[in-house]
Amino acid sequence: MTHPARSARFLIVGPQGSGKGTQGVLVAEAFDVPQVATGDIFRENVKGGTELGKQVQAIIEAGDLVPDELTSELVRDRLAQPDAAGGFVLDGYPRNRGQVAHLDEFLAGRGEALDAVIELAVPRDESIARLRQRALDQGRTDDTEEVIANRLAIYERETAPILDVYRERDLVLRIDGVGTLDDVTGRIFDALAERGLVPNGDGAAATGAA
Numbered sequence: 001m002t003h004p005a006r007s008a009r010f011l012i013v014g015p016q017g018s019g020k021g022t023q024g025v026l027v028a029e030a031f032d033v034p035q036v037a038t039g040d041i042f043r044e045n046v047k048g049g050t051e052l053g054k055q056v057q058a059i060i061e062a063g064d065l066v067p068d069e070l071t072s073e074l075v076r077d078r079l080a081q082p083d084a085a086g087g088f089v090l091d092g093y094p095r096n097r098g099q100v101a102h103l104d105e106f107l108a109g110r111g112e113a114l115d116a117v118i119e120l121a122v123p124r125d126e127s128i129a130r131l132r133q134r135a136l137d138q139g140r141t142d143d144t145e146e147v148i149a150n151r152l153a154i155y156e157r158e159t160a161p162i163l164d165v166y167r168e169r170d171l172v173l174r175i176d177g178v179g180t181l182d183d184v185t186g187r188i189f190d191a192l193a194e195r196g197l198v199p200n201g202d203g204a205a206a207t208g209a210a
C-alpha cells in the first residue's frame with residue numbers, strides 16, 4: 001500500500017431493533033475491520049456453556065446489563081487482538097457512562113481515538129414492532145414482551161445519554177434508521193464520506209483529501 005491505512009474506529013449506537021447489527025457488519029466489511037458486538041459475544045458464551053456464559057445467562061435473559069467491569073474487560077481483550085489494530089465497529093458497547101469512561105481510558109492508553117459514532121435513529125414504536133417480528137423469526141430468549149420493555153427502558157435511560165457525550169466531541173453522525181436496509185446503508189456511507197471516512201481503496205480518502 002502506498003498510503004498508510006487510516007484508522008476506522010467506529011461505534012454504532014441505536015435502540016433495540018434499529019438494525020445496527022446488520023449495518024455494523026456492512027460498515028466493518030467495507031472498512032476491513034472486525035465488527036465486535038458484545039451481545040453476540042455474550043450469547044455465544046451462553047450457548048457454549050463457558051464460565052462467562054454461566055455468569056451472564058440470567059442477566060441477559062432478564063434484559064439487564066452485565067456489570068461494566070466484566071463487559072469492559074471483554075471488550076478490551078477483543079480490541080487488543082491484532083485484527084483490530086486499524087479499527088473496529090463496536091456494536092452494543094459502550095452502553096452507559098461508566099463504559100464510556102472505560103473505553104476512553106483504554107483508547108487513550110494506546111494513543112488511539114474514535115473516528116465516528118454512528119447513531120441509528122428509530123422511533124420507539126418502530127423499534128418495538130421490529131423486535132416483535134424478530135421474536136417470531138429468531139426466537140431469541142430475550143425478545144419477550146416484558147424483557148423487550150426492560151431493554152428499551154435501559155436504552156433510553158442509560159444508553160441514549162451517552163450520545164450527548166459524543167455529540168460534545170463532535171463525533172456523532174445521526175442517521176435516520178427508517179427505510180429499506182439499502183437506504184439506511186446508503187445514508188451511513190454518505191455521512192461517513194462527508195467526514196472523509198471512506199474505505200481504503202476508494203481513492204481520495206486514503207490520501208486524506210478533504
Ligand code: ADP
Nearest residue numbers: 016038039060063064065066071092093095151
Ligand atoms: P439488544 O441491543 O437488542 O438488547 P444485544 O445483543 O446488544 O441486544 O445485547 C443483548 C444483551 O447482552 C443485553 O440485554 C445485555 O444483557 C448484554 N449486553 C450486551 N452489551 C452489553 C454492554 N455493553 N453492557 C452490559 N450488558 C451488555
